[in-house]
Amino acid sequence: MKITGDQQLIKKMNKTIVLNTIRQQQPLSRADISSVIGLNKATVSSLVSELIESQLVSEIGPGESSGGRKPTLLLFNRSAGFAIGVDIRVNDLLAVLVDMEGNVVREKTVPLEDYSPGKVLDQIRKTIRGLMRRLPASPYGVVGIGIGVPGLVDEKSQVISAPNLGWDNVDLYEALSAEFGSNIHIDNEANAGAIGEKLYGAGRDSKDLIYLSIGIGIGSGIIVGGDLYRGTSNFSGEVGHMTVAENGPLCRCGNRGCWETLASEKALLDQAGTLWKDHSPSLEDILKEAKQGNEQVLTLLEQIGSQLGVGLANLVNILNPELIVIGNRLSLAGDYLRQAMLSTLGKRSLSYHRKQTHVDFAKLGIRSTALGAASLPITAFLAEPDVSVTEAALNS
Ligand SMILES: [Zn+2]
Structure with a gap:
């Protein structure tokens, strides 16, 4: 049988759709796939056979029957590679x-x-x-x-x-x-x-989300309508360099008062430096003191949380996201930052914009990237x- 280019392309697309349906909705039967994607049963069966032969899909025992023979259910073979x-x-x-x-x-x-x-x-x-x-x-x-x-x-x-x-x-x-x-x-x-948080973590159910990576600097990945927004040159998301204080601290980018000079892990470490006499503290040192109730450290963490809230308010007003996920190192301090961060966000963002926005810390911890x-x-x-x-x- 000769297959033309167009037919091959359509077949390939259909096969991808069948595979993705199995991945997203497994376990399900051939008939389920047919009714979900609207392709006839014979075509679905033939594509499923190919996916089984290529070991990307496997069959498991029969599922619930609605009368008649019980259907065989299909699973994506997650160990295929x-x-x-x-x-x-x-x-x-x-x-x-x-x-x-x-x-x-x-x-x-x-x-x-x-x-x-x-x-x-x-x-x-x-x-x-x-x-x-x-x-x-x-x-x-x-x-x-x-x-x-x-x-x-x-x-x-x-x-x-x-x-x-x-x-x-x-x-x-x-x-x-x-x-x-x-x-x-x-x-x-x-x-x-x-992408990690969208596929496997806090963002699974969100189409419009901002992932903030807060470590030495602040970077972001912006997902719009389920897809990563990359910008014209692939450089989108440098939210750490938005100006939040006109005459603020000098940033490594050469500008003054960038968000990351006030709300990153580095901002926290720099400011905590004056509280430690003998050595520069690590984030872990700071968290240990916070846990023991050190008032000065708790106040400092609150200030950082509030500065985080300032930038979040800007993002919420501009992008009206469903979810903001805070990841990377500073998420380890989430418990101490959360309250001040949310309070500032509440005061500074427009009420209709933040109404449906949730702020969460990364579910995958330091594994998101x-x-x-x-x-x-x-x-x-x-x-x-x-x-x-x-x-x-x-x-x-
Ligand atoms: Zn900067």
Whole structure:
């Protein structure tokens, strides 16, 4: 049978729709899929057979019958393959090996001492190889790799600038694809974090959400209508550099009074510095004192919370999001920041805008970025389920 280009494309699209329906609504029967997506049963059955043959879908025991023979239910085979996500942080790398549904199978944290691109790349390669060793048996193995970078990444996956690492124009894609294949995705860490929380964390049920990555700086990933908003040059989301105090502290970007000079982990550490006589405190030192009821520390955390609220009010007024998720390091201080943050947000945002906005701390904790990064190659892989033997045979 000769299949024209258009027919092939339509078939491929239908197959992706069937696969995504199974992933989202499993377990369900062939008849369920047919009624959900409106394709006739014969077409659904034939596409499901191909997905079963390519081991992306499996059958489980019969489900509830509405009279007559009980239908066989279908499940997405989450162990059909794996992906690796790497979060390049300021002091270390966090790498996860996940199944096709983002469940962490193995995890590794590797300290970074030398931030030169060559040294970091060596560490990334070593870490990936380590995770790939003793991989559980699966039809597809590792389908790809995603990397979250604390900096600007353009649409061609080039790291244009990562100030905290001292990087300019670093090509991670080229360096990694030579060894690990072409399904490699490099993205900004806050964008990856937003995708991670949307797929697997606090944002599962939200279409319009802002993920804030608050560490040394403040970055964001903005999801509009279910998709990441990337901007014209792929550089959207630098909310940490919106001006909130005209003559405020000098920012690393050269401007004064950027939001991150007043509300980031670094702002907290800088301001806490005067309370510690013998050494510069870490976030962990600060949290320990807060837990013991140190009034000065609690007041400082409240101030940071209130400054967070100022920026949140701007975001709520401009974007009217359903959900704001606060992630990365500062989310560890969530219990001490929350009240002041929400109170300032309440006072400073427009009432109709904030009415339906929820603010939450990241459900995935410090894994939002690594998990979001790992999801990028999985999404790309599953958008091309024609890697199957069936399709190749059909075309020959
Ligand atoms: Zn700035």
